[in-house]
């Protein structure tokens with residue numbers, strides 16, 4: 001079996017096939033939506049079938065384990081503030097780096113392209129902190145991970161569930177020195193949309209971009225914003241219902257087709273750890289609810305459980321009930337998001353309209369006076385505590401609805 005048997009809509013772009021090909025005759029090429037897909041050079045292919053054997057969509061083995069669920073907060077408040085949720089990733093990374101290991105995760109290159117990379121020092125953890133809501137490019141990372149494992153170094157690899165499955169399938173055997181962390185995953189947006197978004201920033205500000213922070217906790221964990229810092233130090237800071245990157249992502253217009261019928265995620269995972277947001281902390285562990293964020297963590301097997309015990313020194317930890325709490329919080333742990341009925345129309349418009357033109361067409365309410373006033377009031381509502389109370393009430397209602405099923 002080789003990967004040409006896989007229908008395009010199911011390919012998650014994990015690149016395990018490219019990493020495994022002994023003839024190096026697979027390249028990952030962008031399609032018209034900007035997502036990478038494997039292209040086989042048929043003249044070089046010897047039909048060995050390796051690419052099909054490692055494809056997690058064609059051959060994934062379901063996990064058979066009984067995860068333990070926890071709520072965690074990184075004790076280092078600076079690392080937690082610069083993490084998406086409670087900073088579990090930073091704690092796992094610190095543990096592995098302190099043991100002399102190395103960490104693979106997702107950062108930006110000099111042009112803000114989102115891609116996998118490696119760090120070897122605790123001072124570099126922040127390069128990988130924060131979710132980047134764009135599909136990361138794996139390149140030949142799995143080959144490099146294999147080399148590191150072979151040399152005896154401890155390795156932490158972090159990525160989407162399909163990237164972790166891609167790595168495990170590529171490796172083809174267990175390693176005592178490997179830990180993997182995947183995420184509760186709603187889907188990954190198009191790198192082409194991201195590129196257009198970055199150009200929009202450069203054009204409208206007349207400046208270069210110095211830093212991008214998805215999910216900045218300016219107004220607390222419950223009301224995160226997109227922050228872009230320009231080279232002169234000035235800042236753009238807008239919430240989910242105003243920033244186009246977050247708006248088009250949250251309304252399911254720009255994720256990869258495979259994310260709408262995900263074949264790899266589930267409650268039981270082959271990864272060591274699964275991390276996600278946790279919105280109902282005020283009910284589950286009120287003493288941990290300080291508005292800066294907590295992570296829900298699943299410790300998926302015995303090997304991971306032994307490491308988790310050693311990570312506790314970096315973390316505040318509360319136990320959760322796996323069946324009850326993941327049902328309340330983890331819709332995206334198991335189910336796939338539904339694509340917007342306007343997704344195809346939006347991609348057809350992507351080359352024709354400007355970013356503002358797209359927003360005016362698909363989210364005209366962004367520009368309404370009422371919403372502009374709401375935005376102006378946000379800092380005041382945050383300072384007076386009203387924003388947190390409002391968000392808490394909303395989350396409580398959502399949690400009650402989820403618990404009722």
Ligand SMILES: Cc1cc2nc3c(=O)[nH]c(=O)nc-3n(C[C@H](O)[C@H](O)[C@H](O)COP(=O)(O)OP(=O)(O)OC[C@H]3O[C@@H](n4cnc5c(N)ncnc54)[C@H](O)[C@@H]3O)c2cc1C
Nearest residue numbers: 083084085086087088089105106130132158186276277332
């Ligand atoms: C695309 C995406 C969708 C998500 N969807 C959900 C969801 O629906 N529900 C939910 O509860 N949680 C979701 N998460 C997870 C959540 O946002 C946090 O990443 C998670 O809670 C861990 O937070 P943290 O504070 O421990 O670490 P973080 O600060 O989030 O640490 C970042 C880690 O995430 C990895 N990462 C960042 N960007 C990417 C990327 N583009 N692709 C692969 N890995 C990446 C980095 O390698 C790093 O290890 C999603 C994350 C991403 C990246």
Ligand code: SF4
Nearest residue numbers: 021045046048049051
């Ligand atoms: S069948 Fe073998 S040679 Fe051909 S593309 Fe797949 S891995 Fe490469």
Ligand code: SF4
Nearest residue numbers: 011012014015017055
């Ligand atoms: S899912 Fe991954 S391994 Fe399978 S064809 Fe797509 S990129 Fe290759």
Ligand code: SF4
Nearest residue numbers: 012161162185259262
């Ligand atoms: S939703 Fe599924 S296919 Fe999409 S990135 Fe997440 S794990 Fe991969």
